[in-house]
Amino acid sequence: MADAVKDLLKRGQAKDATALIDETEDKTIEASSVEYEEGEYCEIYVEYDYATDDFDKLRFLARSEDKEAREAFFEDCRKAAADGDLKDVWLANYTSPEERSIQLQTILSGIKKFKSKSKPIPYGFLKTAFEMLANLDKRQELREFFEKNSTDRDLRDRMVKWCLEHKEDDYAQEILLEGVRNGGSIQSSDELIKILRRNNETALLKEELLRRIQANLKPEFVFFSELRELLPSSEWKSVVGSFLSHTDADPGLRMKLCGELGDENRLKEIISNQVKNYIKNFSDKYSSANIAAQLALAEEFLKKTDPYYAKNLGKQMVKDILRNPWKRSGYDTLRQVVRVFLDEAEAKDFLEELIRTYPSRHAMRQEFQGKGSGGMGRY
Numbered sequence: 001m002a003d004a005v006k007d008l009l010k011r012g013q014a015k016d017a018t019a020l021i022d023e024t025e026d027k028t029i030e031a032s033s034v035e036y037e038e039g040e041y042c043e044i045y046v047e048y049d050y051a052t053d054d055f056d057k058l059r060f061l062a063r064s065e066d067k068e069a070r071e072a073f074f075e076d077c078r079k080a081a082a083d084g085d086l087k088d089v090w091l092a093n094y095t096s097p098e099e100r101s102i103q104l105q106t107i108l109s110g111i112k113k114f115k116s117k118s119k120p121i122p123y124g125f126l127k128t129a130f131e132m133l134a135n136l137d138k139r140q141e142l143r144e145f146f147e148k149n150s151t152d153r154d155l156r157d158r159m160v161k162w163c164l165e166h167k168e169d170d171y172a173q174e175i176l177l178e179g180v181r182n183g184g185s186i187q188s189s190d191e192l193i194k195i196l197r198r199n200n201e202t203a204l205l206k207e208e209l210l211r212r213i214q215a216n217l218k219p220e221f222v223f224f225s226e227l228r229e230l231l232p233s234s235e236w237k238s239v240v241g242s243f244l245s246h247t248d249a250d251p252g253l254r255m256k257l258c259g260e261l262g263d264e265n266r267l268k269e270i271i272s273n274q275v276k277n278y279i280k281n282f283s284d285k286y287s288s289a290n291i292a293a294q295l296a297l298a299e300e301f302l303k304k305t306d307p308y309y310a311k312n313l314g315k316q317m318v319k320d321i322l323r324n325p326w327k328r329s330g331y332d333t334l335r336q337v338v339r340v341f342l343d344e345a346e347a348k349d350f351l352e353e354l355i356r357t358y359p360s361r362h363a364m365r366q367e368f369q370g371k372g373s374g375g376m377g378r379y
Contacts, residue, residue, distance in 0.1 A: 005058050014069065017062040025055045056089040064093075074099065081106045084114070084122040091128065104132045111149070126155050134162055143171075150175075153185075160191060169195050180208065206230050210239070217243055221256060228260075237261055252294055259301035268309065271298040275317045282321050288333045291317075292340035299341060314341040315350060322354060322364075331367035 001024060008017040056077075063069035077090035081103070091103065107129045114121050126149055133142040146159045156175060163172035176184070176192035189212055196205040209227045228236050237260075244257040251274050258267035271294055278291045299310035318334055326334075339347045351368040358364060 001054075001058060002061075005062055009062065009065065014062055014066060018059065021055055021058050021062060025052075028055075053088055056087050060089045060093055078102065078106050082110055082113075084110065086122060086124045086128060100132065100136075104129065104136075107132070108145070121149075126152055127158070130155060130158055139166075157188075160188075164191075169199060173199070173201075177204065177208075180211070202230060213243070217247060217253065224260075252290070252297060255294065255297055255301070259297075264302060264305060267298060267301060271295065271310065271313065275313055279317055279320050283330065288337045292337045295337075295341035311342060311346070314338070318350075318354070322358065325361060326364075328363040328367060331361075331364045335367055335370075 001021070004020060005017045008014070008020065060070075060073060063073040074090070074094050077087045077094075080087055081090065086107065094100075094103070107125055111121055111125050111129065114125075129145060130142070133145055142159075142162070146155060149155055150159075156179060160172045160175055163169070163175070173192065173195045176188050176195065179185075179188045180192055189208060193205065193208055193212075195201075196208065206227065209223045209230070213223055213227065227239075231239065240257055240260045244254060244261070247254055247257065251270050255267050255270050258264070258270065274291060274294050295310050295314045298313075299307070302309050314337070318338060321334060335351065338350060342350060355365050355368055
């Protein structure tokens with residue numbers, strides 16, 4: 001089609017080129033409406049590659065050399081935009097200040113019209129209007145346009161980005177703060193936190209960090225160290241205590257909260273219960289990652305006041321499990337657990353002690369000495 005149109009234009013047959021484009025598009029639309037065709041044995045699905053943009057580009061090409069035809073095509077595109085069909089070729093090829101002004105007013109009027117009729121705003125209208133206002137540096141008009149359409153999430157993201165690029169942190173902060181208070185995205189919250197840090201907005205920063213932690217309390221303790229620095233000690237302990245009272249599911253998280261409060265008794269209770277559960281449910285297919293990490297975590301929090309508690313608890317756990325013989329994979333699992341809550345020398349001595357305790361368990365000996373399939377690498 002493109003070659004045919006160019007050939008006709010070289011011959012001065014612009015009208016014939018236009019007719020060819022229209023006729024071909026009509027036939028393509030007709031064909032693309034057919035989803036199934038009769039095959040030799042059954043109906044077969046047929047998918048056609050039809051893009052209106054391609055035909056619009058050819059129409060512009062057919063009219064581009066003639067001033068009147070070019071202006072007429074501009075008007076056709078303007079009318080289409082007024083009805084909700086915003087053509088890329090119109091925006092890409094008509095770029096004079098006068099043309100841009102007409103395009104912008106057409107799009108703004110279209111947005112207003114669709115909103116007044118409670119109809120969805122056509123795709124691309126808000127984005128294009130925003131970009132035009134921004135490129136023209138119409139800052140007041142841009143703000144007014146945004147405030148009229150601020151419920152659109154993509155537009156909010158664009159406005160924040162524009163504010164940050166133009167050093168308007170206060171307005172970006174206002175937009176982001178409103179957004180996160182109404183359930184905004186994590187990305188919006190992260191951007192807000194950056195601004196609040198830069199502007200030393202301590203009160204709002206505490207508010208947002210607390211909201212983030214309460215919304216998604218995780219063992220990783222994202223923002224905990226920063227929030228701890230912002231709050232007085234008594235308020236910090238109150239906040240952590242509140243988190244602990246509402247956290248039942250994740251033992252590792254509860255242990256970390258106990259560590260923040262210095263509540264060693266409750267921490268020991270949690271890890272002891274986890275060990276009991278592990279012993280009760282242990283099998284050669286049981287995942288050892290959680291109990292190994294939890295023992296190591298308990299050791300970290302208790303290392304100043306009771307440094308051997310977690311290690312002794314873990315050793316007794318392994319001994320209790322070994323009262324019964326296990327398959328090779330069970331011994332491999334226990335070896336991996338031991339090598340997490342004990343350091344290398346301690347693990348070696350403890351495993352050798354167990355081998356001496358059960359000299360007839362050859363599979364256990366091989367796994368604990370690193371001669372089985374699992375090797376002796378750190379778990």
